[in-house]
Amino acid sequence: MPELPEVETTRRGIATIMPGRVLRRFNVHEARMRWPVPEHLAQTISGHVVQSCERRGKYLLINFRHGTQIVHLGMSGSLRSTPLDGDRRKHDHAEWLFDDARFLLHDPRRFGAILWHPAADGPVSAHPLLARLGIEPFDPAFTGDYLHSHLQGKTVAIKQALLAGNIVVGAGNIYASEALFRSGIDPRTRAGTLSRPRCGRLAQAIRDTLGDALESGGSTLRDYVNATGAPGAYFELHAAVYEKQGKPCPACATPIRRIVQGQRATYFCPRCQRR
Secondary structure (H helix, E strand, O other), X not given: XXXXXXXXXXXXXXHOOOOOOEXXXXXXXXXXOOOOOOOOHHHHHOOOEOOEEEEEOOEEEEEEOOEEEEEEOOOOOEEEEOOOOOOXXXXXXXXXXXXXXXXXXXXXXXXXXXXXXXXXXXXXXXXXXXXXXXXXXXXXXOOHHHHHHHHOOOOOEHHHHHHOOOXXXXXXXXXXXXXXXXXXXXXOOEHHHOOHHHHHHHHHHHHHHHHHXXXXXXXXXXXXXXXXXXXXXXXXXXXXXXXXXXXXXXOOOOEEEEEEEOOEEXXXXXXXXXX
């Protein structure tokens, strides 16, 4: 699934082109996605100027004066720039056409979403999909103290607490495994038992892991491409533990272990990462 670095990389790509331009046509080629694309969305936004392109968690927010288009890339989707006269591929379900630019949403599994939040309904942050999201990892308020206070009383494993997304967004399955390795924390540790100093190390590791991923453009998907069509290569080059089962830990050479938590694979070093 495209995670925060992939979505942010996509946002940066579309943000260099869309804002300030008139969306000449928005075409829906397949409305049957995770939730149906609103029936009149094409008429609602075609002919209007894109004001800005933002992100909240893993949601892209394409802002117009009269509302916000909320886009989710689903399990394997991408939003990419294509030539104006290029062919539309199978699974290209939606199309943004400008005078000199064209973007296509590609989503083979149709687990993504394209929704509309009218400005009359209040700030987009109040939308049900966004209202319960945790803090952004690069927000200055995301500190060890913040993390420690929000983990108090939680008996779930720290990896599960991070994946929930209601404390901090962006620490998806792969990035959580990597951040826990960097901070030396066993992923099975009960979240509420982490000390304030360990929370400080974990908060920094989350920022560093996601920051490194952003520098390389992602990727949590083997076939992920960003808004310009370029592939991501982060984990091919830099993963320390993810999908490294049985290989030597880069710090101590102990074989990396794989366990399953909440039906998700977790990788860690049993020597470097302590409960």
